Amino acid sequence: MTQSHAIPLPPPEERRRLREAGALTQAQVAARVGVTRETVCAWESGRTTPRGRRREAYVRLLDSLAEKAEKTVLQEPSAEPAVTGHQRVADDAVHAAGPGSEDPEPSHEPPPERPLTPAQAFDALYAFCAPALVRQTYLLTGRRELARESVERAFQLAWQRWPEVARDRDPASWVRAAAYDCALSPWHRFRPRYRHPEPPPSDASDRALMAVLLTLPPPQRRALLLFDGVGLGLPETAAETEASTPATANRLLHARAAVAAHLPALSDPAELHDRLAELASTERLRAARPTDVRDGSERRARFWTRAAIAFTVALIGTTALTLRTAPTRYEPPVPPGATVLGVPPRVAPGPLSEAEVKLRAKLRSEAHNGPQRLAPQPG
Template sequence: MTQTPATPLPPPEERRHLREAAGLTQAQVATRVGVSRETVHAWENGRTTPRGLRKETYAQLLRSLTEGTETQQGPTAGEVTRSQQPTRPLTPAQAFDALYAFCAPALARQTYLLTGRRELARESVERAFQLAWQRWPEVARDRDPAGWVRATAYDFALSPWHRFRPRYRHPEPPPADASDRALLDVLLKLPPPQRRALLLYDGVGLDLPETAAESEASTPATAKRLLHARAAVADRLPALSDPAELHCRLAELASAERLRAARPPAVREAGERRARFWTRAAIAFTVTLIGTTALTLRTAPTRYEPPVPPGATVLGVPPRVAPGPLSERELELRKKLKEEAASGPVRLVPEAG
């Protein structure tokens, strides 16, 4: 009697990525496997490892998510032969496209919960992936490329400068469902740090240290933000006081929005155009700075010119007097001149000598 070999499990981080790419919540995966949501959370964080029949069920579910089907058939002889052949390494563009196709749809829905704006969510995800393509050697070597892109998208989405953009001054239409509108309204009234911690922990499913690291905060501060956010949500919506129920509602609200992401080649081309634009702008600024410096050196004086000293009073020169009333002597002189001009002697006419 032969024993069937155990099905291998992917790494914990890949388990979470497979679930998010399929649009499933931890509670839905827990229902299919027959365990609690906290158990699935521990499996995805690597704190525990499934065993026995649960491991086989969980491995088959992950394998079906990888292939996009709910059932798994045995490999054919041709597939076994191809699997034994060495595979070629992916090119940077292929690796980027795979990461984008794997993360972009779920990330756009998560960013929508963070901002409440569909267009801003799409723009944030595209800008994050454009920056990732510009820094692809760094992102490709990162321990968690999906986390790197998610943190960049969240930072761009929560930027306070968006309030000055005309297209984002007015709110977008809320969700059609009343319960979805109420939950989204509660989320948007939370302070951005609390909203981010709540979505990362109860929405994405990160543990507390990972949430603190991605939020760039300490673990105690992140725990306080999470507690305050949960209390605010429970105060407005008492039915969501249970973290498991809150996790399910966040997943349902995110999956209710159909946000279409751009194609990976379009995102790469947009990132390359943006990089070329900023490179040319930097070159133009450098050339302008060099030209201004050269002009300054050309027109600057080559020797020291002392400043002109202030004026000094010259002794012996009477000061200039402004026009005023005539003195008695001046009045007499003016009278005499007038009388002589009218009835004085005959004027002398100069003659040529």
């Protein structure tokens, strides 16, 4: 699995919280970073991710807002902790014990947070990535049902390998690569349900853009979607597509040239990025519930486990039968036949020739009579 080396960004909810804590509007953030207000809205909703210099400027702005919020919290006077019912019961018990008992000092440390269970962590990752990933996969394939199926299959694989995915530095990239691989599998062309195209989008401009995307080769389409749609950098796009950086740049240039040849208005990469985001958001594609995905993954794992057990049992039975019926001692091969007194050897069983039939009749007739023998006669 590839790793992402981009500058880390906080989650979309944290981006919005930092902006509101700094008393900034989306237009003010857009003016500082150098983008439009719609782009900042897409960043905070999680539909798109900044890249390149805009990503660096956005990260610096968020870091400054986080430091400002942290200083504000440290400068505020600490309020006196409220006395809860449990504390009152503890105080009453101390006073009832008498003056010799020690008065425990109240603890102001926050209670330790319980770590998330694997199911909770998986559900959080699914809720964060699945809706946007279904829309991205739809742009990659042009099929709504295949997009949902590919994302569900990718998360099923992630749940089966959850210890590996949970330790990955970018679990979202792991799942995205698995979903794209499943969606672009060439075996889907042999499935009857995917032999005919699905209805295109209702808007004419969306239909034109989708038609151009589907005419691109799958490697170019994937590189264009990751770089101009998702917002990854060129090294991250090359790593996720398992290609070299020059090859990925070449694919990206060819894909942009093809799109610009059919749609000259999208020759600007920024305009292409916005149009891809709009096209993905127009389709109301809903992902399955995380519990259904986890249950489906477990059912699939149980099925293949039972199939492996059945195959192993059949193999053991076949081996045991072979050992039971095989000869246990050496049997020399039958030597080839030789001609004896003019009688040819029988090479193989089968019908006798005319000469063999006559020879057999002659041998049988002479066997009864035999040669005359001399016997002594009594005197």
